[in-house]
Amino acid sequence: MPSAQRSRALPVLLLLLSATALHVTGAPCSSPGGDTLEISGDELPDALKTSASTKWKPLTYLLICEVNSLCDQFVEEFGVPKDSVSDFKPDQLELPRDCSSPNFSKENYLLRISRGLERHMVYLQFVERECSKPGKVSHIRLRTKALADHVMELMNNSKRAQGLNSEVRDQLLSNLNEATAWQKKITVPVLLRDYRTFLENTLRALRCIEDRARKKNGPNA
Structure with a gap:
């Protein structure tokens, strides 16, 4: 393997190894819709042997459960209602629920995901400041960045997925930074719930993109 590829694969390998250590016996994670996500070591492939088309799976599963766990911990520690309502409305980018349309565009789909992950990384900076254990949020931010990188690998023209400039980041955080101490606390679960839904x-x-590619290229693709 060329040295450049090894250098890119190493951070991903470390993330996946840490994920294996956390979830080797399986960690159930219930979604708001009642579905259960169960992560085991078998679902965390060797990062040095997997392509971008499979790297996103273990990271996304792991992020969903970590974000949910962080939300629960924050609610318990600060006594904030888990279903609290905040005046802050996250700048959510809706993802289409169906990719079977003939007008479906893989590039636009991936671009929406990339932009959404970029925005949530900014919101996680705010969450990190409000948490008593910011190290946990830092890990989530790192994994979010890794997932965003994988999404860019799947794009034909990754240059379209430019990172947010400082002006946009400041604008996303402006209302949050101006809130009262209590408003900031009740906004954290809102942001985390919103991020989990996005994930x-x-x-x-x-999965939809993967299924389309499999149908297009045949069962052996």
């Missing part, structure tokens, strides 16, 4: 939509969307 679940991302998981569905990437």
